[in-house]
Amino acid sequence: MYAKGQAVIQLMEELAPKSYAVEGDKIGLQLGTLQKEIPVALVALDVTDEVVEEAIRAGANLIIAHHAIIYRPLANLQTDTPAGRIYEKLIKHDIAVYIAHTNLDVADGGINDMMAEAIGLQVTEPLDEVHTDKLKKLVVFVPVDHADKVRSAMFEAGAGSIGDYSHCSFNIEGVGTFKPGEGTKPYLGRQGKLEQAQEIRIETIVPQSAERRVVQAMLKAHPYEEVAYDLYTLDLKTRTFGLGRAGKLQAPVTLAELCERVKAAYDVPMLRVVGDPDRMVRKAAVLGGSGSRYVRHAMFAGADVLITGDIDYHTAHDALAAGIALIDPGHNVEKIMKQGIADYLQRKLDARKWTTRAIASEVETEPFRFV
Known part of the structure; x- marks a missing residue:
């Protein structure tokens, strides 16, 4: 028997309750209905046209994503715009879209814990309590x-x-x-x-x-x-x-060695780094998404390095002067949530004897190309 949409989302909110979200964050059901049976739930980082096509091929009628498809109130719904075409396709194929954003960042077992575990951080603590x-x-x-x-x-x-x-x-x-x-x-x-x-x-x-x-x-x-x-x-x-995590590595490594670990753990071909490659790193901080404004939080937590995306030029200079290293593997490393959340949901669905499948999107939504 398939689980109803509301039951699938209840499992999701056991992990990442809505109350954990930063005030004003665009989370929850953004399109469609949960009052239906769900044969397949697709877990994605972003909802692009390619991801919607993937959901159609997989027979999924629910997409659970990290990044919102509706950021602000819509003045109209024109189906000849890029966003409008996606909304139209979702509606025509009866595919609901549910968003778990900062509540999934904050949650135990959420994105930041996945990132911390992937590079071997021990006994972590939040960077910013929310x-x-x-x-x-x-x-x-x-x-x-x-x-x-x-x-x-x-x-x-x-x-x-x-x-x-x-x-x-x-x-x-x-x-x-x-x-x-x-x-x-x-x-x-x-x-x-x-x-x-x-x-x-x-x-x-x-x-x-x-x-x-x-x-x-x-x-x-x-x-x-x-x-x-x-x-x-x-x-x-x-x-x-809270957002982000800080924790000790099992054994000290050089910044250069940690960079190689990050590339392997987060499946990125290259990254940007600020700091001496030979400096030793004993404690590291991670924060999925855009983390420029959390450099001081990482320093306060005693981290030798902050691993996060979207570092700007001036923040990099400030960090260099302050003596904290930075590793920027990009915003898209949050894709680590796709398989992690799909596995979590599948365990919960199987335990309740539902035949609904939770699958991770295989579509690459990184907008940048490295040349």
């Missing part, structure tokens, strides 16, 4: 014989983590009362009769980003027709998420 997950407390009342099942479901969905501890909860046994009304189908008791039941009050911590997922898992595992539960907003914060 989102802090708030905490909530979930309290639910469960019959004793279902307490383990409900707890496990909530933990599996993302509840119960405090620092480096997982599966955290507090449990009190007591007596619950209820009277099933007309038309009810109670798990315990009979209609019209006041009942008492031995129940466990389970309390656990839930990050706001996982709230909907945890509540849904709890309701699914709970045996009651009507579940009694409470959600409290706490004046506490949990993990901080």
Whole structure:
């Protein structure tokens, strides 16, 4: 059975919740509908005419991309313009387009983590904090014989983590009362009769980003027709998420050696570098996309080098004077997300027994040619 579009996107947002995005970023469903079955989802960096043709050939009716196809409100939709022709083709072939941009940059396991892992960075930290997950407390009342099942479901969905501890909860046994009304189908008791039941009050911590997922898992595992539960907003914060990553290399290398590693890891034929090729690099920072404005963030994190795209002339001079090296492999290295996200979605789809396929675009969308 194919997954519905909304179900595929729910899996995507488990990895990269919309709340992680930088304010004003153009993310989410930009064209089409998710109210349909998805036989194939195509993961792409950019949505070009060639990528749309690829989706048509593959039988994909959903494209999940990193870069938006609509940046600002449309004054018109003329189909004799380059963008208009793409919109027309997408609509005619019933292909929806969903965008995950800065929320995917920020997310654990997102683009910046993929880039950091590919070159061997250890124990990374964000360069620029953009989102802090708030905490909530979930309290639910469960019959004793279902307490383990409900707890496990909530933990599996993302509840119960405090620092480096997982599966955290507090449990009190007591007596619950209820009277099933007309038309009810109670798990315990009979209609019209006041009942008492031995129940466990389970309390656990839930990050706001996982709230909907945890509540849904709890309701699914709970045996009651009507579940009694409470959600409290706490004046506490949990993990901080941000753009870029900084981390130590497993062993020091020269800047020249790191350049070769970057070319291999990010599949680029050449790159630009600022700094002495023989200098030793122990800590590096990465940031997918355009990172000129994050040089000082990298310096503050103690990085010897920042690896990012679209470095301008004056930023390069400033970095050289400040003593931090730069490696610019281009903006297009974000293509690392194509296979990474396709693999992630396929694992999630397979675990739910859906026959939907998630595939990575093979179209090269690098606009520059090296001559």
